Amino acid sequence: MNTTVSAAGLTVRYGGTPALDGVTLSLTDGVTGLLGPNGAGKTTLLKVLATAVPPDAGAFTVHGEDPATPAGRLAVRRSLGYLPQTPGFHPDFTAFEFVDYVAILKELTDQGGRHREVRRVLDQVGLADVRGRRIKRLSGGMRQRVALAAALVGGPRFLVLDEPTVGLDPEQRMRFRELIAEAGEDRTVLLSTHQTEDVAMLCNRVIVLAEGRVRYDGTPAGLTARAAGRVWSSTERAPGARAGWRTGTGTFRNVGDPPTGADLLEPTLEDGYLLVLDTDETEVAAA
Numbered sequence: 001m002n003t004t005v006s007a008a009g010l011t012v013r014y015g016g017t018p019a020l021d022g023v024t025l026s027l028t029d030g031v032t033g034l035l036g037p038n039g040a041g042k043t044t045l046l047k048v049l050a051t052a053v054p055p056d057a058g059a060f061t062v063h064g065e066d067p068a069t070p071a072g073r074l075a076v077r078r079s080l081g082y083l084p085q086t087p088g089f090h091p092d093f094t095a096f097e098f099v100d101y102v103a104i105l106k107e108l109t110d111q112g113g114r115h116r117e118v119r120r121v122l123d124q125v126g127l128a129d130v131r132g133r134r135i136k137r138l139s140g141g142m143r144q145r146v147a148l149a150a151a152l153v154g155g156p157r158f159l160v161l162d163e164p165t166v167g168l169d170p171e172q173r174m175r176f177r178e179l180i181a182e183a184g185e186d187r188t189v190l191l192s193t194h195q196t197e198d199v200a201m202l203c204n205r206v207i208v209l210a211e212g213r214v215r216y217d218g219t220p221a222g223l224t225a226r227a228a229g230r231v232w233s234s235t236e237r238a239p240g241a242r243a244g245w246r247t248g249t250g251t252f253r254n255v256g257d258p259p260t261g262a263d264l265l266e267p268t269l270e271d272g273y274l275l276v277l278d279t280d281e282t283e284v285a286a287a
């Protein structure tokens with residue numbers, strides 16, 4: 001598949017401390033999940049790729065455009081949809097007014113066409129019925145959908161989503177998965193999340209970031225496979241476990257180094273993620 005976003009050596013330092021430490025990656029169309037512990041640098045990476053923060057070192061291109069140049073930056077911004085971690089809503093705006101405002105910033109100048117586009121994206125995220133309601137009167141899940149509509153307006157080819165499913169109930173999260181999967185069918189989506197389940201269910205690729213560096217870059221199945229033979233069940237707390245807890249059935253579920261003859265269980269992507277964070281090794285699948 002064609003590379004749409006290509007980055008090499010991206011570095012951002014805050015007061016000398018690197019938040020991003022030489023990140024190299026390339027993205028294609030589809031949904032790529034970005035996982036990492038708190039403070040790993042996920043939001044910083046997304047801000048750089050969304051051209052909100054310039055890197056201190058390294059470079060990247062989006063659809064061949066280089067945002068280090070003024071013309072390239074404009075071209076990247078025109079093809080970008082960004083859902084930030086804390087969308088800056090004006091609470092007195094209605095859902096329609098907010099998305100329309102973002103559409104104006106995205107230079108959709110023809111009012112008739114723009115209003116049609118705003119109605120289209122609000123419809124797409126299931127907010128057609130409440131588009132005239134003030135944002136302060138919407139639920140948290142509805143506000144997230146307004147933010148997604150704002151990211152989708154204008155049909156961007158590169159979508160950057162920073163924890164879009166945080167705080168959503170299971171039904172809303174499933175609805176979001178549908179929308180994100182749909183968006184990824186014909187564009188590049190980079191999705192930062194703490195929900196390993198979201199990554200397992202909708203991403204074709206996953207990048208794990210820790211301390212500003214890429215620790216894993218490959219398929220979700222490959223990340224899950226990292227935990228093969230390393231998850232087991234026991235009746236007592238296991239000393240070799242990196243993590244272990246008593247489940248609802250009364251037995252312990254352990255992840256780590258099992259004893260010989262242990263009762264092995266099917267690993268999940270979360271198990272693989274946990275074990276990747278435990279090592280200093282880096283695994284990057286061939287592009």
Ligand SMILES: Nc1ncnc2c1ncn2[C@@H]1O[C@H](COP(=O)(O)OP(=O)(O)OP(=O)(O)O)[C@@H](O)[C@H]1O
Pocket residue numbers: 014018019036037038039040041042043044045
């Ligand atoms: N504006 C800033 N000034 C100083 N330090 C910052 C700033 N923004 C981020 N950092 C630091 O950079 C590091 C990476 O932060 P970042 O927000 O990118 O991580 P994250 O992976 O998104 O974390 P989380 O999962 O908690 O959202 C952290 O140590 C953070 O404290």
